[in-house]
Amino acid sequence: MKRKYFAFPYIVWMVLFIVVPMVFIFYYAFNVDGTWTFRKCWETLSDGQKWRVLLLSVEIAFGTTAICLLLGYPIAYILSNMKKSVAGFISVLFFVPMWMNFVLRTYAWRAILEYALPSILGSKTTLTGTAGAVLMVLVYDFLPFMVMPLYNTLSKLDKSLLEASRDLGADGVKTFFRVVLPLSVPGIVSGITMVFVPAITAFTVPALIGNGNYNLYGNEIEQAFKVLAGKGDYSIGSTLSIILLICVLISTAIMNHFDNDKEGGSIL
Amino acid sequence: MKKFGRSLKYVYLGVMLLFLYLPIIYLIVFSFNDFAVGSGRRISYSNLGKWNGCTLANYGTVFSGDAGSSLLLTLEIAFASSIIATIIGTAAAIGINSMRKRPRNIVVNVSQLPMVNPDLVTGITFMMLFAFVNGVLGKLGKFQIGDFAKLLIAHISFSIPYVIFSVLPRLKQSSDLLYEAALDLGCSPIQALWKAVIPDIMPGISSGFIMALTMSLDDFVVSYFVADRIQPLSVFIYSNTAHGSKGVNPALATIIFIPLVAMLLIVNLRRLAKEREYEIQNKKVKMKK
Numbered sequence: 001m002k003r004k005y006f007a008f009p010y011i012v013w014m015v016l017f018i019v020v021p022m023v024f025i026f027y028y029a030f031n032v033d034g035t036w037t038f039r040k041c042w043e044t045l046s047d048g049q050k051w052r053v054l055l056l057s058v059e060i061a062f063g064t065t066a067i068c069l070l071l072g073y074p075i076a077y078i079l080s081n082m083k084k085s086v087a088g089f090i091s092v093l094f095f096v097p098m099w100m101n102f103v104l105r106t107y108a109w110r111a112i113l114e115y116a117l118p119s120i121l122g123s124k125t126t127l128t129g130t131a132g133a134v135l136m137v138l139v140y141d142f143l144p145f146m147v148m149p150l151y152n153t154l155s156k157l158d159k160s161l162l163e164a165s166r167d168l169g170a171d172g173v174k175t176f177f178r179v180v181l182p183l184s185v186p187g188i189v190s191g192i193t194m195v196f197v198p199a200i201t202a203f204t205v206p207a208l209i210g211n212g213n214y215n216l217y218g219n220e221i222e223q224a225f226k227v228l229a230g231k232g233d234y235s236i237g238s239t240l241s242i243i244l245l246i247c248v249l250i251s252t253a254i255m256n257h258f259d260n261d262k263e264g265g266s267i268l
Numbered sequence: 269m270k271k272f273g274r275s276l277k278y279v280y281l282g283v284m285l286l287f288l289y290l291p292i293i294y295l296i297v298f299s300f301n302d303f304a305v306g307s308g309r310r311i312s313y314s315n316l317g318k319w320n321g322c323t324l325a326n327y328g329t330v331f332s333g334d335a336g337s338s339l340l341l342t343l344e345i346a347f348a349s350s351i352i353a354t355i356i357g358t359a360a361a362i363g364i365n366s367m368r369k370r371p372r373n374i375v376v377n378v379s380q381l382p383m384v385n386p387d388l389v390t391g392i393t394f395m396m397l398f399a400f401v402n403g404v405l406g407k408l409g410k411f412q413i414g415d416f417a418k419l420l421i422a423h424i425s426f427s428i429p430y431v432i433f434s435v436l437p438r439l440k441q442s443s444d445l446l447y448e449a450a451l452d453l454g455c456s457p458i459q460a461l462w463k464a465v466i467p468d469i470m471p472g473i474s475s476g477f478i479m480a481l482t483m484s485l486d487d488f489v490v491s492y493f494v495a496d497r498i499q500p501l502s503v504f505i506y507s508n509t510a511h512g513s514k515g516v517n518p519a520l521a522t523i524i525f526i527p528l529v530a531m532l533l534i535v536n537l538r539r540l541a542k543e544r545e546y547e548i549q550n551k552k553v554k555m556k557k
Contacts, residue, residue: 096528111298
């Protein structure tokens with residue numbers, strides 16, 4: 001028996017449960033009651049409100065990614081410069097919350113923003129239902145996903161390069177911007193991809209923290225499926241998902257391009 | 269100045285850790301809160317901001333109602349799906365590794381799809397698939413795919429790629445000669461795999477299993493779209509907290525958090541101890557020289 005046949009069960013599984021389900025999105029987007037048509041799809045696409053939500057989601061996802069990068073880079077940098085045993089322990093502390101159910105943590109934030117913080121600040125209004133609150137909890141949820149790849153890249157950085165840079169007369173700041181930062185680009189890129197795409201599709205945080213005032217693109221899709229699916233109408237949700245997939249594809253393509261470019265550059 | 273800089277670093281890490289742990293600490297503190305309200309002593313978790321006094325009552329009721337069965341379901345699905353995913357995924361990785369270049373590239377690229385796809389898309393595609401299949405089965409008058417089977421299939425599917433991609437690098441490192449040698453020494457192909465190849469790639473298999481387990485335990489979005497009647501823990505929490513409903517017993521946070529921290533601490537302290545031992549041994553070897 002040849003070893004390659006061991007992949008056979010998986011290939012059957014892959015076709016049934018990875019390829020076929022993807023086909024359904026395209027089927028339901030362009031097929032209404034058994035006939036192929038662009039009508040339903042066009043109706044969804046010409047709804048300006050959907051595009052406004054997409055724009056808002058991209059903006060919030062950009063904000064989340066930028067803040068995560070600004071907060072996460074120093075964490076990863078400090079950890080990578082610590083003694084290995086200490087850094088290993090502290091980095092675990094940063095990743096523990098990832099294992100704890102994130103719906104539960106988001107729920108806790110709602111309680112904090114709704115009751116605890118206002119009573120500490122002595123204000124009558126709750127802090128939930130604001131764009132700032134949604135942004136903050138999104139940053140909270142995705143920060144470990146930014147720190148992890150950055151820490152992995154930075155801790156593998158060859159320390160003798162830093163010494164070389166110092167020997168050649170660069171000060172700490174210059175060494176950071178000319179040596180450390182360019183070499184950590186792969187980590188930055190994978191951090192950004194790990195935060196940006198999930199941030200566009202997050203629908204729990206806007207639902208729990210935004211009080212429905214800041215529905216993002218994920219909420220549009222969720223509602224299209226949860227509300228309309230009972231009537232067997234998947235077309236709106238499917239069309240919205242195709243747009244989402246295109247966005248994901250574009251952002252991964254940009255990221256890959258950027259990553260390769262820089263890697264090539266660093267060899268030169 | 270240097271000392272100041274160093275303490276500033278620790279302050280920054282401390283503040284960030286506080287930010288990450290604040291909601292967890294908040295829930296644990298409130299798990300000791302007395303939630304009984306009104307003359308009927310009705311329990312209401314909806315107000316998580318008002319301190320009514322200390323009690324351990326929440327821990328007595330933490331598994332009562334749907335919470336207990338949800339937690340059990342989550343654990344069942346997680347272990348069943350990650351064991352099956354590990355078996356299929358390891359076999360797949362062994363197969364993929366000995367494929368020729370073109371079919372291998374196709375399989376590897378398709379396998380990356382579930383990892384790149386947002387959870388939301390994975391969830392809705394499974395929802396449509398099962399609705400379609402159940403529709404067809406319904407017309408034929410046959411049985412329907414139940415919620416447990418749906419959850420299991422979905423969880424296995426999104427876990428398998430993580431197993432494959434943690435086993436594949438190991439297989440690439442391990443030499444093909446190992447398998448050949450085992451055959452030459454009289455093993456049947458199955459024995460050769462079982463006795464020579466599998467032990468060699470075991471670290472990859474176990475880290476794939478851990479990844480699959482983590483993915484399954486952590487999943488909310490896919491389960492939310494796939495299951496109709498039964499609720500894994502994350503769906504239970506969401507449906508009880510969204511849309512202004514009754515809230516969730518905060519003792520649940522402690523129940524999840526304490527074993528998690530204990531496990532991670534044990535694993536890490538062990539690793540630290542091993543590293544220390546290794547260092548000491550290295551020193552001894554050097555001294556002998």
